[in-house]
Amino acid sequence: MSVNTMKAAVLDKPLDMNVKDVPEPEIKEDEVLIKVYCIGICGSDVHYYEHGKIGRYEVKEPLILGHEMAGEVVTVGKKVNNLHKGDRVAVEPGVTCGRCEYCKEGRYNLCPDVVFMATPPVDGAWAEYVAVRSDFVFPLPDEMSYETGALLEPFSVGMHAMNRGKIKPSDRLLITGLGPIGLLAIQSAQLYGVKEIYATDVVPYRLELAKKLGVTEAINPAEESLSERLNTLTNDKGITASIETSGNSQAVNDVLTVTKRGGRIVLVGLPAVPEVGIDVTHVVDSEYDVYGLFRYVNTYDPAIQGLKDQQIDIEQVITDRFSLDQIGRAVEKASNEKDTSIKIMIYPNGE
Ligand SMILES: [Zn+2]
Numbered sequence: 435m436s437v438n439t440m441k442a443a444v445l446d447k448p449l450d451m452n453v454k455d456v457p458e459p460e461i462k463e464d465e466v467l468i469k470v471y472c473i474g475i476c477g478s479d480v481h482y483y484e485h486g487k488i489g490r491y492e493v494k495e496p497l498i499l500g501h502e503m504a505g506e507v508v509t510v511g512k513k514v515n516n517l518h519k520g521d522r523v524a525v526e527p528g529v530t531c532g533r534c535e536y537c538k539e540g541r542y543n544l545c546p547d548v549v550f551m552a553t554p555p556v557d558g559a560w561a562e563y564v565a566v567r568s569d570f571v572f573p574l575p576d577e578m579s580y581e582t583g584a585l586l587e588p589f590s591v592g593m594h595a596m597n598r599g600k601i602k603p604s605d606r607l608l609i610t611g612l613g614p615i616g617l618l619a620i621q622s623a624q625l626y627g628v629k630e631i632y633a634t635d636v637v638p639y640r641l642e643l644a645k646k647l648g649v650t651e652a653i654n655p656a657e658e659s660l661s662e663r664l665n666t667l668t669n670d671k672g673i674t675a676s677i678e679t680s681g682n683s684q685a686v687n688d689v690l691t692v693t694k695r696g697g698r699i700v701l702v703g704l705p706a707v708p709e710v711g712i713d714v715t716h717v718v719d720s721e722y723d724v725y726g727l728f729r730y731v732n733t734y735d736p737a738i739q740g741l742k743d744q745q746i747d748i749e750q751v752i753t754d755r756f757s758l759d760q761i762g763r764a765v766e767k768a769s770n771e772k773d774t775s776i777k778i779m780i781y782p783n784g785e
């Protein structure tokens with residue numbers, strides 16, 4: 435039997451990415467084959483490209499990266515009844531076991547047996563085709579672009595941060611760090627009806643982008659006192675909830691300082707070194723609720739519905755577009771121009 439081949443970008447070893455012909459994935463009965471039209475470059479992809487590992491996950495065999503995608507269903511497995519050939523879809527890239535305690539209690543993002551794309555040894559989808567279990571595939575409304583479909587993955591992190599932090603419209607919300615996650619968290623907050631959103635970063639381009647997205651104020655804490663500025667802006671009422679996405683130790687301490695007593699803090703960003711000094715007395719005395727966050731859970735359906743209903747344009751975070759053949763340039767750009775290349779999109783089957 436002859437095997438069909440497809441083009442895929444394969445990370446052979448750190449800093450060595452090659453577009454090759456590889457076997458097209460064969461679908462199982464409960465899977466669909468998706469023709470990938472748009473797929474993002476994520477910080478984790480760049481990290482694997484640069485270092486070959488993240489924590490305990492190490493690239494030991496050649497690996498296809500990429501996990502933020504949308505495309506068209508081209509083949510449907512025998513047991514699939516929720517999708518049809520020709521459906522335009524977004525993919526949630528972590529397929530869980532459905533049986534463990536976490537899965538059963540609705541926190542499947544913590545499933546120990548999750549199979550997550552582009553996390554060694556599981557291949558991702560910087561490729562022409564990918565096979566995905568059908569319950570992690572979500573049809574897109576006609577008017578929703580493949581770009582928005584692909585962005586649902588990082589957007590989901592923002593939405594999960596809102597859920598973790600119990601964010602409500604009346605919050606005075608601070609978002610620190612304006613990479614893709616921070617910027618999409620701003621738009622998640624808007625989806626949740628938050629009106630007062632303050633954002634911080636030290637990169638002017640990113641602050642400008644946050645302003646374009648409609649934040650109340652974008653502040654550079656390297657240039658002025660964040661707490662004084664926030665006091666002025668909130669009429670001394672203070673910040674009721676914070677989402678920290680940068681992983682910068684100063685930013686972690688900033689949210690632990692400027693959030694008012696009784697406030698909620700969601701820590702999303704991973705610091706370069708795991709331990710960051712914090713004033714525990716202040717955390718205790720302030721009776722903060724501090725939440726960690728891992729990926730997201732049950733966000734795709736509400737994200738699709740919410741973005742459609744409220745017509746929030748999350749494509750504004752896309753700064754660059756490349757074909758699959760240009761993947762080397764694209765990843766180098768993502769690696770070297772982090773300040774100004776926010777979200778880079780790859781088009782494995784042409785634009
Ligand atoms: Zn991602």
Ligand SMILES: [Zn+2]
Pocket residue numbers: 530531532533534535536537542545546547548
């Ligand atoms: Zn599970």
